[in-house]
Amino acid sequence: MWKYLLPVIAFVGLLVLFAVGLNPKRDLHYLPSPLIGKPAPEFTLTDVLYPNRTVSNRPLAGHVYVFNVWATWCEACREEQHTLLEIAQQHVVPILGLDWNDDRGRAQEWLRELGDPYSGVGFDQNGRVAINWGVYGAPETYLVDRKGRIVFKHIAPMTMQVWNKEFLPRIAAARRGGA
């Protein structure tokens, strides 16, 4: 009995393994962030546009906000910029930006040329803040709740679809629940 059953079980097992492993829709680059549910790392950096001013997420404590990581060397960031502008116009939550490993002049030019959806953009020249947030590519977009915890992380350019499906419901939930 087992002699015939075992190969069948092994075959089904392999089939499941391959179905998961070779699924073309699986994003090999997707890594679940260990920071989900953890406090968002605090930061204070100089503003990209105004080097004598600072940008920090500390004043946003108690508020729901979006944190977006971008850079001028990241082509996909250019792609998502119009979506971010559209989102900013909804005035739902402030969007805090992080310019990661960039050239200040080029970043300023980028914001002038494409538009500025941010309530402030921190200039992270040596990537220290990005490391604290576990950033490993750009663009990445985080949602932080009123208790200052990271609720969600989106890795890839922001789209209206993602915004409506993943962000808006979570923003509503974050506002209902929590302190």
Add this chain to the structure above:
Amino acid sequence: MRIARRLAVRIGGAALAVWLIGAPGARAAGAYVDGEIANPALQARYEHITHRLRCLVCQNETVADSDAELAAELRAEVRQMLLAGKTNTEIYRFMKDRYGEFVLYDPPVDAKTVFIWGAPFAFLLIGGIVVYRIVRARSKMPLDEELDTGSTP
């Protein structure tokens, strides 16, 4: 070697998700201190640790080997933590807290990784049982000579 590595980074980057193409090799990693640490003991630990951390951009390279910008930043971070007197455990924890277990090339044994660590031993055990059973079954069979004598009455 360096060119080959860069090429690997490029090919890897292109084959993987589009949004990452800009990340590897887009800027020279010259902005970071990358020389040897004066203290040889610290330098040895630096080598040890960076060879056991995975570069998140080109996922099949270690932080020590990768030319990606993020790897250079992580090397700088490891160097700084070592100079600040942090222990290896503290450094691994720092990385794991930010990037998840995936960043560690030697993940600890826990509920999620027990299969990976245990699988070789499980397969060895299964193989051993199979071999044992075959050998035992064969040892019960009559020897060829006995067969011969038995077949000629």
